[in-house]
Amino acid sequence: MSKKISYEILLLRSLSCLSVAMVHAVMFTTWIHGQIDSSILNGLLMSMRLFFNAGTPIFVFITVFLLAKSYSDGFPDKFLWKRLKYLIPPYISMGIIGSFYKVSENGLPLTFSNLAIESLKNVFMADYNGYFIIIIIQFVLLFYFFRPQLNKIPLKIGLSTSFLINFAYLAFFNFIPPFGIANDTLAQYLWFNGSVLPFIGWIFYFFLGFYCGKHYDKFVVELHRYKLYVLTAPILITLTMIALKTGGIPSVNSSKAVTYLFLVPSLIFLIFFVSSKLKSVPNFIGVISDHSFGIYLTHSVLMRVFQEFYIPIAPSIHPLITLILIYITCVGAALLLSYVLNKIPFGKYIIGVARDNSKFVKAKKTTTSTVQQKAAH
Template structure:
């Protein structure tokens, strides 16, 4: 299977990853310094939080984009086994780590309970892996049908399903029941209808990437306007409590995330040189996603200045995640603990040349 690297996806993945870490660093700052009410800086930070909510939905888009682009004829043999090894095992391992770190007065019983909650209902930061596995299955079921349809039809249907699903939980109150309250606040994140638009969008953008880039170029004058209108609209709706939640599972985040994806893909496609920093963050993005909250959610007040606290916390979280991932990946089975490190285009090209050389030597 001939996989091709798309530099724009490295940009998008790196920006989404940095957005997630920044979001949780800001959340830490607002939690510590503004437990009850905001001042002017607090309101600005809250707006920044809203602006960073595109991170997780973008990862859903990227996952299906790459899948549709690289596997146009369906899943290769052993695909699910490979994904279980490289995504499932780290997911289970980190579920146990988070259970240990975030369970007070831990006992064997409480550790087991929290671990099971993390694994089966995604009660920790890596819940998106459960969502991605749902879309792997959905891709396997639908990809032949999607290939033969006009993209507008599935996109409209997916948007309606996604928006109506989120609107139901955004604008209705849960029954007076602990289980229902959990579903309304957190549980509804897991089923695929809450993310299906990003999946369909990723499918068609990945499958028809050259045509998609041409479309972005033809609509380039509207891209920043789309971003600006969706961002301002989201902030206004949040101000009026429509809905009141601060979450990537708001209905208006669909428009905002889409605008960010389009903007990043368009402008990064115009950049001839991609900095090594972008490739590095993209390479470590899965590990950063898994590990960063071990810092952001455990470190208390660093300084008396909330801005300084957020900046330091962001840097520490990023460096911690990259360093731990690098060290653990030196162990032969380390990739099954904190995630396998992706390859930069340079490393991928070297690997391709090496494989071609091995094939040529066998044919001589």
């Protein structure tokens, strides 16, 4: 693993994971405190949620980037099996575990039938935050079965076509209200939950990851060539999105809003650019990256547990203090849970496998330090 690839992926994984956790921390903070009177604070929380929603698209982008970078010419034995065995079991396991809090939040008795219904919804409709795994699985399958065809599509055609398709798909579900379904509740559910799952709603990120990985060296050169745009685009796009959101455009409050097709690439480019300048990264970035999958899957479950401790003290503390507390404690607990479960048999099939990239970071620092000491002598 080269320095550039390792640092970039470490940053992308850790920052996208931490971003998703921040989104849920903001949501739980507003639930814990109920009505927040300060318009300034409400605006700040809204802006934070809007910005950090970019975490999930970045997380799924990483999958295709690494596939295109590493397997442009062929696949090793048992390629699919080695990936799906660490994706499907955690998805099902956490879907079943998540059914317990779903039943509780819906005010239903904790019966087998209610748990079974919520488990089936979680697993077959991806009705929980593990839906990103379904997107990743689709990306892996698309790359595996259509790699030769993908290699024949010119970059400009692939990116422009996938962007237009993705934009049209998201715009349809963002701006057209549900129709053709008599039951209002079911219509809303299928419209806003079901539309998330098909890969077409993420296809631009697939092609973006594919071309960035396939043409990696040229991609990095272009980032430095257009340095000014890379550094300013995220700021300008974020400010534009905040202005639009203030006017209720779009009404969707998640990464499935059509506007993220502009923000996410700009953030990805910025992270790649910054990481290319780094000589090292902090150890904790490597650790979070290693356990990003488990943190992503479990942090919102832990927030539901921890909020019971924060609700009684909410009236006496500022919402921003609550935000910091629930964010740090739940991300820390999710990291610890991922670490512990990966130490026991079958734990990785419950929470997801932990990587060992942090060892590379430490080894790199040790090697660099040794070289510097020798040079000094």
